Amino acid sequence: MRHERFILTRLMVGAVALGLAPAYLAWRGTLGTLEALVMIAAALPLIAVVALSRSGRLDIAHCISASALALFIAALAGMTGGAGSPLLLWLAAVPTEAMFFGSRPYVARASAIAAIALGSVVILQQLGAFAAPAPWTSGMMPSFVMIAILYAMAVAIGFLHRRDDELREHRASDARAQLLLDNVGDLVTWHDAGGSVLFANAAAKALAGADPQDLRGRGLFERVHIADRPLFLKALSDAAHGGGAATACFRTLFVPRSGDANARAPVSLWLEMRAHRIEDAGARDGVAVVCVMRDITARQALEEERARGHAEALKASDVKGQFLATVSHELRTPLNAIIGFSEMLSNDTQEWLDAEKRQEYAKIIHGSGHHLLDVVNTLLDISKIESGAMTIEQEPIDIAAVAQDCCALMALRAEASQVSLERVLGPDLPPVLGDRRALKQVMINLLSNAVKFTPVNGRIVLAVVRDGDMIDLSVADTGIGIAATDLPKLGEPFFQAGGSYDRSYEGTGLGLSVVRGLVGLHGGKLTIESAPGVGTRVAVRLPVGGVAASSLPVKITTFARAPRRGLESKEPVRLTA
Structure with missing residues (x-):
């Protein structure tokens, strides 16, 4: 022109x-x-x-x-x-x-x-x-x-x-610029060198129900999550005084969009901000920052879900590797015994094998077979529990009689380990509505773990008392105890506390996982107190009248035990809920 x-x-x-x-x-x-x-x-x-x-x-x-x-x-x-x-x-x-x-x-x-x-x-x-x-x-x-x-x-x-x-x-x-800014889906703000908002487009209203005038000054800053405010201010500073452009993702808290049912409830959004420096003679220091913010809440949720899925996949891979290592270790020893001693028994040329030796070898084979059967049954039980296929029969059970039977079954093993096994039963124990086989398995697993990890001359107490409409069933020992760092991992399949002794004690590490599932099926609660060198106390609380069974394993509540806490009396240790 x-x-x-x-x-x-x-x-x-x-x-x-x-x-x-x-x-x-x-x-x-x-x-x-x-x-x-x-x-x-x-x-x-x-x-x-x-x-x-x-x-x-x-x-x-x-x-x-x-x-x-x-x-x-x-x-x-x-x-x-x-x-x-x-x-x-x-x-x-x-x-x-x-x-x-x-x-x-x-x-x-x-x-x-x-x-x-x-x-x-x-x-x-x-x-x-x-x-x-x-x-x-x-x-x-x-x-x-x-x-x-x-x-x-x-x-x-x-x-x-x-x-x-x-x-x-x-x-x-x-x-034209105002029309474009008001109809664009992103929130556009104009900041001075100090970070205060000078202008905000109408997308603030459509995005989260906030009036653009409410964002001016420190209005936007006050809506940024307090933990993300340093990141927000750093992005503005980098854009204003650094390379001229910066990017940041942060959380914000806005009032909801107009027309929401919860008109006064706040809504949290993830925003991705791209800040750019521009020269503005009318602004302080001659510098202004234009920011374009986009709602990435859905994308952030998708990324978090993807990250959780990836973590679960890694965890599943670790569990699979741990499963193979643990099961192969547990199966190898009894299988070697079965194969070795069966070959010796089938070889007629070994004339030095008398009847007593043959009977001894047959008992070893029989015991190894039962050990293999226990491992397989445990794997089947944990598989049913995790898949939700495990069911229980609810009938009135004499919990005191079940405790006596379990102590009788574990007495020989405790005597062989030179560990004292005691039983404390409270007065007037009512019948408990539940599955007899499942509750017996819970007690045996807890007693078996206590015997396994309690040294010579140690002491184990099985206590069953009534607490209102609940039954407190606890197994306390003076064993090696569990470190505080291992307590949150208890109940995970194939986990055994204490990496330094994880293969010094036999077992698949599935016993407590089975206990979690069976207690959950009875609607109970599970608590563990422990400390290294002091001992461990596992408490199970069961409703007397029974409740609707849960398909999920119960969550374990753990506490680090006091160093001087022990088993000085036959009275069971009470855990205050």
Whole structure:
């Protein structure tokens, strides 16, 4: 548009000047030096048009045009009195006219050209280069002044018209930008160098029900989760004073969208913010930060779900590896015994095997077979529990009789390990509604673990007492105990506490997992207290009247036991819920 305006005005000026030249020549006849310069100045705008059309350089063309105007005014001034001519005032039109075709460099160059023209007129005046003014020039002076006034009026009107056009364009541009910002789905905010919000678009309302005015100042900062505020401020600082761009993800707490059922309940959102630095002369320090924030709550939930799935897959892989290692270890020893001793018994050439030896080897094979059967039954039980296929029969059970049977079964093993096994039964124990086989398995597993991990001359107490409508069944020992770091892992399949002795004691590590499942099927609770070198107490609380069975294993509540706590009396240790 500037090129077109420049070419049209210069063509018009040049055409008018060249059109009047023949009439002027016919009137004046021979031209003087100053008159010849006027003719040259009138033709120079056409040269400027040619230069612009050829090179596309408006700055060069404008220099030629400004020089033509300055030369034209200087020549007329020389003809009308030199340095004292009022026409020199027209030199101010040179930089004024430059405002329409460029920026400050154009005005600066035009001012320099006007100054050179004025200086040249003054110097030539002092050298006596100008003759006395012609008589006709005094009569033309009012015309020149009127032309100057009309020119100044045209410049002023043109400048005001251009300013109005720019203002209308700016308003239209601002309206388009505001419309775009208000309809974009992302939250756009404008911050000063200190992080305060100067502007927020209407997406704040659609995003989370917050009014854009509520986010101004520290409104947005106060809605950022307190743990994520340092990250939020660091991103703004990095954008304002660092590389010019920064990204951060943080949690926010907004009021809900309008129309929600819970109108006053807050809603938490994950936002991804991209901050960019811009230069703003109106802002403090001349720097502002524009932030575009997008709701990534759904994406964050998906990523967390994917991370949980990955963690569960890794855990399943670890459990599988631990399962293979544990089961292979538990099966290898009895299988070796069965194979070895059965080969010895089947070999008739071994005449040194008498009847007593054969009976001893047969018992070893029988015991190894039962051990294998126990391992397989335990694996089947834990598989049924975890798959939800395990069912129980609920019938009235004499819990005291079950405790006596379990102690009788474990007595020989406790005696072989030189461990004292005691039984404490509370008075007036009512019948418990549950599965006799499952509760017996719970007691045997707990007693078996206690015997396994209790050293020589240790003590084990099985206590059964009533506590209101609940039965407290506990097994306490003076064994090696469990470290505090291992307590949260108890009940996980194939886990045995204490890595330094995990293979020093036989077992699959599934006993407590089975107990968890069976207690959960009875609607009970499971608590474990323990400390290294002090011992362990496992407490099971069962409802007397029974409840609806749960398909999930019960959660184990664990406590680190006090160092001086022991089993000084036969009274069972009570755990306050």
